[in-house]
Amino acid sequence: MSEPQFSSALAGVKPRNGLAITISEVSDIGMIDVRGDAKDKTFRTAFAKVTGCDLPAMPRTSVAGGDTHVLWLSVDQWLVLVPRKRVKDVVSALRSALRETHSLAIDLSDARTIIRLEGESVREILMKGAPVDLTLAEYGVGSVRRLRLGDVAALVHIHALAPDTIDLYVFRSYARFAWDWLEATAGEAARVRLFTGQPAPPTV
Amino acid sequence: MAGKPYRLGTGNGNLIDRSKPLGFTFDGKQMSGFAGDTLASAVMANGHKVFGRSFKYHRPRGVIGLGSEEMNALVGVGEGACHEPNLRATQVELHDGLVAVSQNRWPNLDFDVGIVNNALSRFFPSGFYYKTFKWPQRFWKDVYEPFIRRAAGLGKAPTGPDPARYEQIHVHCDVLVVGAGVAGLAAASAATASGLRVILADENPRFGGLADISGGTIDGKPQRDWVAARCGELAAAGNVHILARTTVAGHYHHNYVMLFERLGDHDPAAVVEDAPRHRLWKVRAGQVILASGAIERPIAFANNDRPGIMLASAVRGMVERYGVAPGLMGVVFACNDDAYQTALRLKAAGVGVARVVDIRANPEGPLAAEARAAGIDVTPASAIAAIIDTHGGKSIEAVKIAPYSPGRGRVVNESRIDCDFIAVSGGWNPAVHLWCHNGGKLKFDEGLQAFRPDRHTDQMRIAGAANGTFDLAGCLDEGYNAGEAAARDVKGKAGRKMKRAKAEQAAQGEGQSIWFSPATGKYNEGNKHFLDFQNDVTAADVELAQREGYESVEHTKRYTTLGMATDQGKTSNINGLGIISDASGKPIPAVGTTTFRPPYTPISFGSIAGTHARHLFLPVRRTAIHDWHAAHGGDFEPVGQWHRPYCYRSASEDRHDAVNREILIVREAVGLLDASTLGKIEIKGPDAAAFLDRIYTNTFSTLKVGRARYGLMMNELGFLMDDGVTVRLAEDHFLMHTTSGGADRVGAWLEEWLQTEWFDYKVFVTPVTEQWSQFAIAGPKARDVLEKLGCSFGFSKEEFPFMSMQEGTVGDYPVRAYRISFSGELSFELATPANFGLGLWEALLAAGEEFGMKAYGTEALHVLRAEKGFIVIGDETDGTVTPFDVGMGGLVSKKKKDFIGKRSLEQSFLKAPGRKQLVGLLTDDPKFVLPDGAHAVADLKPKPPMKTIGHVTSTYWSPTLKRSIAMAMIENGQALLGQTLSFPLESGVVRAKVVEPVFYDKAGERQNV
DSSP, X not given: OOOOOOOOTTTTOOOOSSBSSEEEEEOSEEEEEEEOOTTOHHHHHHHHHHHSSOOOOSTTOEEEETTEEEEEEXXXXXXXXXXXGXXXXXXXXXXXXXXXXXXXXXXXXXXXXXXXXXXXXXXXXHHTTOOOOTTSTTSOTTXXXXXXXXXXXXXXXXXXXXXXXXXXXXXXXXXXXXXXXXXXXXXGGGOOOOSSOOOOOOBO | OTTOTTBOOTTSOTTOEEEEEEEEXXXXXXXXXXXXXXXXXXXXHTTOOOOEEOTTTOOEEOOOOSSTTOOSOEEEESOGGGOEEEEETTTOBOOTTEEEEOBSOSBOSSSBGGGHHHHTGGGOOTTHHHHHTTSSTTHIIIIIHHHHHHHOOSSOOOSSOOOOEEEEEEEXXXXXXXXXXXXXXXXXXXXXXTTOOEEEEOSSSSBSTTTTTSOOEETTEEHHHHHHHHHHHHHHSTTEEEESSEEEEEEEGGGEEEEEEESSTTOGGGOOTTSEEEEEEEEEEEEEEEOOOXXXXXXXXXXXXXXXXXXXXXXXXIIXXXXXXXXXXXXXXXXSSHHHHHHHHHHHHTOEEEEEEESSSOOOSHHHHHHHHTTOOEEOSEEEEEEEEEGGGTEEEEEEXXXXXXXXXXXXXXXXXXXXXXXXXXXXXXXXXXXXXXXXXXXXXXTTTEEEEOOOSSSEEEOGGGGTOOSHHHHHHHHHHHHHHHHHHHHSSOOOOOOOOOEEOOOOOOOOOOSOOOXXXXXTSSOOOEEETTTTEEHHHHHHHHHTTOOSHHHHHHHHOTTOSTTTTTTTHHHHHHHHHHHHOOOHHHHOOOOOOSXXXXXXXXXXXXXXXXXXXXXXXXXXXXXXXXXXXXXXXXXXXXXXXXEEOOTTOOHHXXXXXXXXXXXXXXXXXXXXXXXXEEEESTTHHHHHHHHBSSOOTTOOTTBEEEEEEEOTTSOEEEEEEEEEEETTEEEEEEOTTTHHHHHHHHHHHHHHTOTTSOOEEEEOGGGEEEEEEESTTHHHHHHHHOBSSOOSTTTSOSSBEEEEEETTEEEEEEOOOSSSSSEEEEEEEHHHHHHHHHHHHHHHGGGTOEEOOHHHHHHHHHHTTOOOTTTTOOSSOOTTTTXXXXXXXXXXXXXXXXXXXXXXXXXXXXXXXXXXXXXXXXXXXXXTTOEEESSOOSSSOOOEEEEEEEEEEETTTTEEEEEEEEETGGGGTTOEEEEEETTEEEEEEEEOSOOSOTTOTTTOO
């Protein structure tokens, strides 16, 4: 048996010239959706043992360990990020470890597309499509926020600051639309930088 | 420009750059101006006074104001698709190559046919439309409305789709300061010094408000120096965002504020291809400080709309900023000291000032004294009684003035003063619009004779002229105070205390209000006292409304259209209230004000649409196979937000041919369908089976692991809402399929029941639609394709029976395989992770080539299912249809204790005879395909009304049966089997026989092989 042909949602799509930020698809990260009861100690322990990460208990946070990230999605739902090649093993391990606990672990690696945004004005571009104040200090490294971006359900995961590296997650079927939206709003000529000093305005 | 009398010498025109001439056209005439000019100043500098014709009477009109208060000089700018109508010439910044046109004139500005309305004006009183166009009724459609349509409206629409880009942005800040005049800059400085996040926005291209034309010094220097220093500091600070050319257009609940930024209008060359032209800012502000200034009001005297009659501040600004004089000899019509600054500025510029006409008996303030000392002639206790105009009202040559005292009636003795322009000041109104958008209260200030802010329930403060404070020291102080108070509110403790700058300014004496300046001659004979220039509403109109009983100011507004034009009554409001007050005998506070509504000035539709245009108008969902579909003739149709191929057309086919070909391929060989859009939800937990038993009408707890069952879903009312096949993956684990359009709705529906009603159930629900690409391989040769490609599981009838599932690989691809059929043929559905979707799709087609396999689209899918009599939720059902109505009562469990909708099915009317039931229809003429939605009638009559007894829900040409087929919901349909019904259509009556809805392979032998 040969390798199956792998085609990510934005395979072959290149960003247009003249963008104020770098945008690129990240297709080597696998995603496992885990449901469970955060108050259930058995669940927490088994989860941590398999992933090497504690469950992030606070909303809009994530926990990182080794090549694994765990993103808080809701009170009983988390997204586990591992290298795509490890997904199968991690899902099996989770299912096996959580066998006796009310839980659900599903490989959803292909359900979402990750678009990595890098540059100084990433947050302002996201704020063109979402009524969220991403300039707040609470949006530091590791923070996670679900939002509605330009009419599309999305999630952002902040990886690094100065310059920002932010992963934007959208459902796969919306990947091309989200990409087009980014190209439309991220142009150099449309750049907005908030609260960073500006040239003095002309006066009367 | 030398030699032109209207452009003054150097020393005037502080904002223009005489070294940078710009060319532009106005009504096709080539003109020139300078960098820094507005369209208004540049056109006036070219000796041109008339900018447009008025709305109703088509009277010639010129510039009145200096900025956004301008209501007369509305122009269209740009050409073709880029044309934008109704822009205020005083706010249009001149750029090289600007193309502007006047509005509301035909055939041209100099000679306008509509001026006949002016001569007939006695026949156009207020409420004219209501009084005239009522009768005869039949005239409305053919005579009145077309006439009004042609006559109404100011500018012209652009001729094509707008090529510009627009966008929006959402921003939060601690303090939003509206207006960058002296008060606003002081407020922003104070808030910034305390470390708050501040947005400072001003509608003008330059910050400073009226600092350059209101006299006085700050810290011993001209106001404008202080302004420039503050702007430099604020721009450099890292906690301020400054926005020029940005109108704060609306204030909404909880300090949600809409800002309209114009990025490219002042210089189209700066707007490269991907730059937005306008940007709408949606700001959530902790605190709002309004420093929106004040608007000078005109005075209602006879023919006060003639070109050359301007607000005193506008005349002063034209001279100071652009070096433009409205004429050679002016008269200043004043009721306050401020207007004397205009007289002095004109004098200093070398423009003649024939007279200051002041209604006050003793104008003795320092400015009045200064004017007299400068040799300016002042006539107190007088008012302008008449205008002597020339050139058909397009300019003036003199005024007549008469003695004036408040309450005095018709003028008896007059004297003439020659002049070619008039500077008018009827006092100042605080710009309280934004204060009032979200419920701020006003109080009437007897001293100002204007409304000023009172209470507000939002975190909003107001400072400076907007608060009715007009002296410089007061503006500064209120600005600092507002900024400091906002800082205290945000931080919960006092912030930094600002060192106060020291302001010095000539004191001003008390002003006096005048709502109506009496005239000679008879009213309504061309002696019009205009209040609302844009809508041509006069003092006489408002008085008439009072006589006719429109006592409420809101009724007067709608009856006369006072304040209803695009300027929203900026200059007319208080004057109108004054007239109502005089006419009704009620004091102005008792008259009240009309409602202030957003936007402050009009904003572009483009900015409202933002990025929602062209390919971003609505989100489009694409399956993993989308690009393949597009490259292979896919003719897409929207299914929810998905775009799915309706069919695949070769160059020689139309849609109909393609659909028929695809159907026959499935029936005779094998077809491949991209069914990825089908909703998929995983449901797991110890109570999952019990949960599904409550969700579906039929039972799922009895389903064996590895088997699949078709289920019907009702809402609480007993009506069908979704259907699909659910597979049992494990004892406690199910995979539910929903309709494509119902996937999100059903997912939310399941969560809602779990979270709000059955929270004791241990069940997790996770939508997985997006994870999978799913394809149907349908047709008698389906097994051949699987065999060719290689399959890790057995797929014979015995190994892989109908309504069961397998997991394994097909070719190189991991799959979940289901033996289900929506076509009635032997059929396998394969689901593979979406990133493998395209690979598996192409592998299947390659393997199937020798068996004649082709892709088929949604229309073939629909015809195939209709041939088999399978329902589609949303076609056969419309939210009022029960399982019994579609002949699926057998799927409604009699054993289960409870499930959603069970109780509702017991309602008498859902069990009553006469309900519409699903039937099949065969037209007498097999070639004729009934239209969708065609109604059957009980008794055929020559013409409607006829009682209808049901309608067609699905109707197709069946290439398999080589005839038309249809499904319909017909009253008591099952009892009518074998009978023929009549469908009266526009083309004639069509007759069709009622049959069972399964047209093909009634025994189901084809799929059971």
